[in-house]
Each structure stands twice: as structure tokens, then as C-alpha cells.
Amino acid sequence: MSNAEQKIAVFPGSFDPVTKGHQAIVKRALPLFDKVIIAIGNNSEKNKYFSLEQRKLFLEKTFSHLPKIEIAIFEGLTVNFCSSVGANYILRGLRSVSDFEYEKNIAQINRSMQEEIETVFLLTDPAYIAYTSTIVRDIHKYGGNAKLLVPDAIGDFF
Numbered sequence: 803m804s805n806a807e808q809k810i811a812v813f814p815g816s817f818d819p820v821t822k823g824h825q826a827i828v829k830r831a832l833p834l835f836d837k838v839i840i841a842i843g844n845n846s847e848k849n850k851y852f853s854l855e856q857r858k859l860f861l862e863k864t865f866s867h868l869p870k871i872e873i874a875i876f877e878g879l880t881v882n883f884c885s886s887v888g889a890n891y892i893l894r895g896l897r898s899v900s901d902f903e904y905e906k907n908i909a910q911i912n913r914s915m916q917e918e919i920e921t922v923f924l925l926t927d928p929a930y931i932a933y934t935s936t937i938v939r940d941i942h943k944y945g946g947n948a949k950l951l952v953p954d955a956i957g958d959f960f
């Protein structure tokens with residue numbers, strides 16, 4: 803299959819760090835696409851807790867055994883990154899109405915910039931609604947055990 807025929811999705815995010823919530827979304831997206839590129843956006847002014855290298859390593863340890871997955875770092879607009887890798891889909895997870903309010907604006911702006919790129923949303927499994935990177939960071943910062951919230955492959959770091 804040529805690159806043009808492949809269904810390639812970019813799953814952009816901060817992944818600071820990756821949680822079991824992210825992992826569940828990726829797992830459910832795999833049957834829908836030929837390739838999923840998990841892409842760490844390096845363009846936010848927000849201070850990150852884990853370094854870019856550390857966040858990438860966590861993603862690699864979690865997903866590198868799966869052949870349909872690639873891990874990448876990008877700067878600038880998500881739609882431009884999608885074009886550069888031949889992706890026609892942006893994958894995002896939705897946990898709540900507030901996620902939806904935020905995501906719908908971004909998806910509409912992205913579509914106005916690049917009409918051929920569709921944003922695909924997957925609703926979180928209720929079991930993972932509370933699995934947020936923010937909670938993992940808070941537990942980690944204060945020396946607690948956050949193992950249960952992160953993928954098993956990186957449990958030793960938490």
C-alpha cells in the first residue's frame with residue numbers, strides 16, 4: 803500500500819506523562835487506522851513537568867512493540883505536521899463536556915486550515931475518566947505511588 807492510500811492518524815498531545823487513559827485511546831484507534839503517529843507537541847509556552855526526552859521515552863516503552871505505532875516530536879501547527887507525514891486524521895480523546903467545548907474549537911479551526919484533515923474523537927472508557935496527566939504529576943511530585951495510573955511498561959518510574 804502506498805503512503806497515499808494509507809489511513810494515517812496523528813495523536814497529538816503533551817503526554818506529560820502518558821497515562822492508561824491515553825493508552826486505551828490508542829489501543830482502540832489501532833483497528834481504525836493503518837498507522838498511528840503519537841506526536842508530542844513541543845510548541846506550548848506551558849512549562850512541562852517531564853522533559854521532552856523523558857516523555858518520548860515513556861511513549862516508546864509503552865508502545866514500541868506495536869508495529870503500527872510511531873512516536874514523534876513536532877513544533878508548530880498540528881495540521882502542518884499532519885501534512886508533512888501524510889496523515890489525514892487527527893485523533894483526540896474526549897473525557898467530558900469541557901473537553902468537547904475545547905476540542906470542537908480546535909477541530910473547526912484545523913479544518914478551516916486544512917479541509918482534508920478530519921479530527922476523529924473517541925470517547926473515553928468511563929474507567930479512565932479520572933486518569934489524567936495532571937493527577938499523575940501531582941502524585942509524583944509529592945512522592946506518592948502513581949503506578950496504577952500509568953501504562954504497566956513504565957510503572958517502575960512511578
Ligand code: ADP
Nearest residue numbers: 814815816817823824894895896926930931933
Ligand atoms: P493536550 O495538552 O494536547 O491536551 P494531553 O496529553 O493532555 O495533551 O492529551 C492528549 C489527548 O489525550 C487529548 O485528546 C486528551 O483529551 C486525551 N486524553 C487524555 N487523558 C485521557 C483519558 N483518560 N481518556 C481519554 N482521553 C484522554
